[in-house]
Amino acid sequence: MKQHILELLEQSLAKLKDQSIIAADFTPRLQLDRTKDKSHGDFATNLALMTAKAAGKPPRDLAQLLIDNLPASEHIAKVEIAGPGFINFFVDDNTLANQLQAALDDEHLGVPLPESQTIVVDLSSPNLAKEMHVGHLRSSIIGDAVARALEFLGHKVIRQNHVGDWGTQFGMLLAYMEEMRAQNTEISMALSDLESFYRAAKKRFDESEDFAKRARELVVELQSGDEDCLALWREFNEISLDHCQQVYDKLNVKLTRDDVRGESSYNPDLAQVVADLEASGLLTEDQGAKCVFLDEFKNQNGDPLPVIVQKQGGGFLYSTTDLAAMRYRQNQLNADRALYFVDQRQGLHFQQVFSVARKAGFVKDGLSLEHMGFGTMNGEDGKPFKTRSGDTVKLIDLLNEAEQRAFELVKSKNPDLSEDELREIALAVGIGSVKYADLSKNRSSDYIFSFEQMLSFEGNTAPYLLYALTRVRNILRKATEAGIDASQSPIALEQEKEVELANKLAQFAEVINRLAERGTPHVLCGYLFELAGVFSSFYEACPVLSAEQTSARDSRLKLAKLTERTLKTGLELLGIKTLERM
Template sequence: MKQHILELLEQTLAILKSQGLIDNDFQPRLQVDRTKDKSHGDFATNVALMTAKAAKKPPRELAQLLIDTLPQSEHIAKVEIAGPGFINFFVDDNALANQIEAAYQSPNLAIAEEQPQTIVVDLSSPNLAKEMHVGHLRSSIIGDAVARTLEFQGHKVIRQNHVGDWGTQFGMLLAYMEEKRAANEEISMALSDLESFYRAAKQRFDESPEFANRARDLVVELQSGNEQCLALWREFNEISLAHCQSVYDKLNVKLTRADVRGESAYNDDLTQVVADLDAAGVLTEDQGAKCVFLDEFKNQQGDPLPVIVQKKGGGFLYSTTDLAAMRYRQNVLHADRVLYFVDQRQGLHFQQVFTVARKAGFVSNSTSLEHLGFGTMNGEDGKPFKTRSGDTVKLIDLLVEAEQRAMELVKQKNTELSQQELETIANAVGIGSVKYADLSKNRSSDYIFSFDQMLSFEGNTAPYLLYALTRVSNIARKANDQSINYQDAAIVLAEQKEIDLANKLAQFAETIKRVADRGTPHVLCGYLFELAGTFSSFYEACPVLSADTEAQRNSRLKLAKVTERTLKTGLDLLGIETLERM
């Protein structure tokens, strides 16, 4: 409906321009918003206020002229002027009913597909030297939710897991693998706990000069392509990636081994990246290091900040690898849009490398590069989430604890479930609660991690929504048990609560677009919570199975079914598994 009103306004402005009432060169940015107060209609626009100067008319006079010129539409019941010149649109109830009917009939809830783009989503990107920790949660699940939403819109989404699988720390790890193998120890067993393996290797590096020298030698051999070193390196990566995959599977994140393209994939291109920056005329040597100085970014003294792409000793940096990855995503993957879900503290780094990539011609101006940063997960003390001993929390341990806590909660609420049912529900509630607590927060904000809050059945939480969905589903299940045929019934919006629910359902398409355009899953979470509340109010005021008439019952059953499908689709886009019963 919002898009329909925008099209009506565009046609109206075109008519006024053709009549010479508005300058042809004037191109206002049309904006239509849903109203908060329904007495002011369903949608409102400030186009008259924006266009008054160009039209040389007072805003209210122009607003009336726009209304008088507006093409007739069966979807709009009436249009009114408000305040200094706002225009309010009241949607026709029949048009709203038709919109919900279209959603009922459509396999994708009548969500119109966008013009397809190729969109690369850079997400998760753990360092393979250690196990995934809580710091990897946000990138993984926010990136996954946005990727799912973009696919739902019809875009071609290419996930890229830019893992840290290269660098100096690997020399230390390979040296320790050598020692373990020489002692006839099984490598896979030694690597079953990557954290312990890493700490032990670091301890050997710090206490043994011979070990440290061997580690440095192995770095050189690895980077030189020594096959024996590469074999050890591949073995380490295989086991590390298996650790990651077990976390992704438990999290219900759509990442596979096929999506992994780590730092090592770009190693052979790094020298060429530096050479191409030099050929583009943007490279400067400063104190032995090769840099790109950017006038767009200056320090407090007003001097341009450098982006170092090669250190004095010849080593490369994250910036070099990121530039190689951008060029690959442009030239090989043919990306129209590249989204980076990385901690917002890396904001300056990405602004700089994006600028360098464009200056060097690695990325075309038509390709959108977007750093969608996020805040940190903090403990209840407001500090970064740690164990009691101060160590970083392994992500897998956090998820297992969430499942255990959910199991205790579910046992208390329902003592009649089988062990298998308990485990299924505990998995969905536990993992879903961790994900939803994160996704429901504004992406750019820090948030406090609290098991008690996220596992609550009250408020904007996963348990509340999962339970709300089972209640809605139960209505349709009872209708099926009673062999009620409502598929061909007409949707009639007579009661205010019916209209309120239909209006909320009609907002799903707008919500999906906002999530896809801005990378903000919390908008979808907020919508689903409001939808569940709106349905609850509808259900209390408007009996469904015990409605006064058959036509009324069948209409309300359709509203319930669209609500069920919308809640289920929304939770699926968030990567949260739903349940038949709780």
């Protein structure tokens, strides 16, 4: 409906240009917003206010001219001028009912599919030297939710898990693996706790000069392609990636081993990246390092900041790998968009490497490079989340604790349920609560992690939404048990709360498109929370199964069914498993 009204406004604007009321070359930005107060209609535009100066007319006079030149539409009940010159559109209730029926009949809930693009989503990207910690949560789940929404809209999504599987720390780890093997220690057992293995290797590195020397030698051998060294490295990565996959599976994040493309995969191209930068005249040597200086990025003294692509000793950096990855995503993956879900503290780094990639011709103008930065997850003290001893919290430990807390909560509310049912509900509620608490916050904001708040059945939380969904499903289940089939009955919007629910359901497409465009899952969370609240108000005011008339009952059942499908689809796009009962 929003698109339809925008098209009407475009046609009205064209008529005013034909009448020379507005200059032919004047192209104002058409903006149409949903109104918060329904007495002002369903949609409003400030087009007359924006265009009044160019037309040389008072805004209200221009608003009237725009209305007078609008093509007739059966979908619009009336159009009014409000305030200094806003134009308010009232959608016809029959049109709204037909829109909802079309959504019920469509597997995509009436969400129009845009022209398909190939979109690379760079997400999670843990360092394989250690187990995943809470710092990897946001990249994994925000990136996953956006990727799901893009797939729902019909785009070809290519997930890229850019793991840290290369670099100097691997010499230390491989040296320790070598020692373990010499002592006939089972490597897989030694690596069962990656954090302990890393600490033990670091301790040996700090204490023994011979060990440190061997570690440095192994780095060189690894980077030179020594087969024995590569075999150890592959074994380490295999076990480390298994740890990651356990976390992804528990989180219900759609990442697999096929999505892994680590730093090591770009190693063969790094020297060529440097050579190509040199050939394009962008490279400068500074204190033995090879750098690109960009005038648009300067320090406090006004001097250009360097993007170092090769260290004095010949080693490469993250920037070199990122440039190689961009070139791969352009040339091999043929991406239209590349979304980077990385901590927003890396914002300057991405601005710089994006600029270098464009200046060097590594990516074309048609490839949109977008850093989807996010804030930090903090503890009650407002600082990055840590254990009481100050250590980094393993992500798997956090998820296990959430599941256990949910189990105890659900058991206290449903003592008669079997152990298996309780565990199933606890998994969905516990993991869903951790994810939703994060996803419901603005991506760019920091937030305070609190088990108590996220597991609450009140407010904008996963338990509240999961319970709201089971309540709607309970109504539909009772209708089925009673043999009621409302499929052939029309949707009729006669009561105020019916219209209110219908309007909220009709907003789903706009919300999904906004999420996909901006990479902001919190807009979907807010919408689902509002939808659950609107349905609750509708259910109190408009009896469904006990409605006095069969036609009203069947119409309301259809509204309930569309609410159920919208809540379910929305939660699934957030990567949250739903339940039949709680």
